Amino acid sequence: MNYESCDNRRGEVLGRLLPALIPAALLTLLLAALAIEPLPWRLSWTWIPSLGVDLSLYVDGLSAQFLLLIVGIGTMVFVYGSAYLAENSRRNRVFGLLVLFMAAMIGAVVSDHLLVLFVFWELTSLLSFLLIGIDHEQEEGRRSALQALLVTGSGGLCLLAGIILLGQIGGSYSLQTLIERAPLFLEDVRLNAALALIFVGAFSKSAQFPFHFWLPNAMAAPTPVSAYLHSATMVKLGIYLLARLDAAFSELLFWEYSLVSIGTVTAVLAAIQTVRERDLKRILAWSTVATLGTLTMLVGLPGNGAALAVAALFFAHALYKAPLFFVAGNLDHGTGTRAIDKLTGMRRYMPWTAAIALLAALSMAGLPLTFGFIAKGAIALAKEQAEALLLVSYAAVLVNGVSVAVAAIAAIHVFWGRDRSPLQAGLHPHEAPLAMLLPPLLLVILGLLFGLAPTMIDPLLGAAAHAMAPGFDQTMVTLSYDFLAVLEAMAGALVLGGVILLGWRRLGLLMDRFRHLEIVGPEAWYWRSLVLLPRLAARQTRLLQHGQLPRYVMTLVSVATLLVLALLLVARPGWAWPELHSLTAPVAGAALLIAAGALVAMFVRDRLVLLLVSGLVGYGSAVLFLFTGAPDLAFTQFAVETVFVVVVAAVLLRLRRTPLALGAVPTAARLRPLALAVATAFGASLTALVLLVAGLPFDNSLAVFFSEQSVPAAHGRNVVNLILVDFRAVDTLGEIAVLFFALLAVLPLFKRFGGGA
């Protein structure tokens, strides 16, 4: 290799690292700001004053913790991805989407306004969809992406409803205001409904039962994406929202019971599902679901210790799970497979990855001197304080056991397992490049460092806990937990984990025997609804959109009649016979014209005559307008009527020469009696309405206002035109825009008949 190509190679590597500068710069900025400016930070400016939406930012301990995860793990993911995706033709798109995703996540965790938070929330769902489906030529990728979008998207709709309801109850959309005012509306009966809707949103986002199934399928995404979105950040957004609201609602029993039960069920189900998997990445995904369940349960637990446990587990999980995902990525990169049956004894080929896996696994198993141990201690204390149900504790034993087994699979089985030669399995393992080793190494070292010296991270965890449980000012150092009890629990988990590890294959086979139970599971219902919904839509469309014009008109007129009648019933007017003005000759003539046109139309069969006769009705109305002080309206009516009659007459005359026009439409003939009844009812109800309105006292304040203001304010004397052009110009602008779009919609219809403009 000569100098120049070596230089090029180095330049290429550096060039690929460029995107990582974005999160790295943000991380530096954030760390500097955290060092200088005490929390919380507030920032606010009006955005859409007419809707009461302010762009207000609020960063307290909880937000700061998330920000650190987002940009910190983000930096690692970008560096890792620079090498992992080096050969990927969609590299640029992945990084572009990741930058957008990072921005959306930052927006979600710093906004104080719930609706603004919601917008960012939905953005992350959308970007997750695009990132899972990045390999859109793969059927599996497309299906998984769509599933993630549909599940989190429908959850998002529920969340929006819940947010609006909560805003109505609390009288504000500001999180901080809502938390302050919460004691005032805790008794509100609507609150449970609002919270249930928010739960659906948060649970679908954070893969809680019964929405958990989308997360393991989301592993179709490239590994850096999975590590970032589907383990470290996005899937924790639901729990972030719950943790935020915990300060307001932790005293509600509904809150506590829902979160504890759903969280526990999720953790147990995920732990059981983990054992069935043979793909390392899917194993890690299920164990992420289990951790998310534990987090939900902890948010629900009352007591201050739980807040600290949530904060500690957030951090610990990010520091061990992201490196494990990176390890899975390295294995995939180095061997081309992630199947644990094929991967054994890899330490000889990938020593650095092996070391990283071991260190991360120690923390995941919660062994002493790691940050995982600290988190375990905090969780134990939280349960003790909250006097959690025994069942919850049993569940925790199982979940811990499985997580020890997962750690052992990732670190021991894969790297130190029985030394079957990988070459026999057709693998040609090689160690990953530096850019794929440094990020996970850095994370596991941080995990060890914080485990050895928890005081370093203590202030941040304390601040985060303070945000969830105001009035709580303890930190980890001042917390004392029963060290021995934690060690005891740990020993139990280690033993159970060892048993599960040894029996992994058998347990998986055993559980596969119950596979038929899946047909009642939530994922089966997802697929079923995907089949049923289009069918339902097709049936409904056939029922409503029959394509028969007479029936459409009848439906419209009937509904209008019912509305008018309902209006009359609800208003229950005191009927007063309107004061009759003396009839002038032109008005009487106009009325005769209209009546004659309408009557003749009833007995005419020929379409052309019908058109001309209905034109009489229009002309009669125009004459009426002309002599009752609305010349502009009269002009418009004349013009519309003339153009309409002439053009449609031309069409009808031409159509007469085709076989299309022969004979009346049969349905129209059958509908005649019904049509007569509907028309009579419509006419009668409208007459009643007109009589009623004419009997009411006339309020002419608008007429007075416009005639007074027309010359001084708008320099003109034609009030009708001035209203259109000046006083209510925005309305007119909207109307002509609607006209324009209607034209765009209509032209393709004509194209079908060889027309088009």
Next chain:
Amino acid sequence: MRSDALLAQVFMRSLYPLLLLASLWILLRGHNAPGGGFIAGLLAVAASAAYALVFDVASSRRRLPLAPVSLAASGVLLALLSGLPALLGGLPFLTHLWGTLTFGPVELPVSTGMLFDLGVYLCVWGVFGGYCLALLRSIEEIP
């Protein structure tokens, strides 16, 4: 081009510009007397439809200043633009501004409102003219 209506064609040829002139006059007088963009636009539509009936749709379309969709779009755009100068002066969108143009002894009052009304006129012409021409075009194939 049809040849079975010679008299009507001769008549239409001179009527068409007159109808458009009349529609412009109605557009401009609308400020103080009955008229304005909507009505004037409809009159222009009538002119286009009549022209299409006497000659054919293609010739009527050639007589339009722009294709119907573009005509309608330019109308909406013009109405939109007429509201922008007010923003420069810190006034709410679509607050119309007034001024006087002087040509020697003649003084003409002008305003952004006139531009707005012209936009309405063009949009109505484009949209309803487009409907009529498309409808008439669809029957032209019938022998």
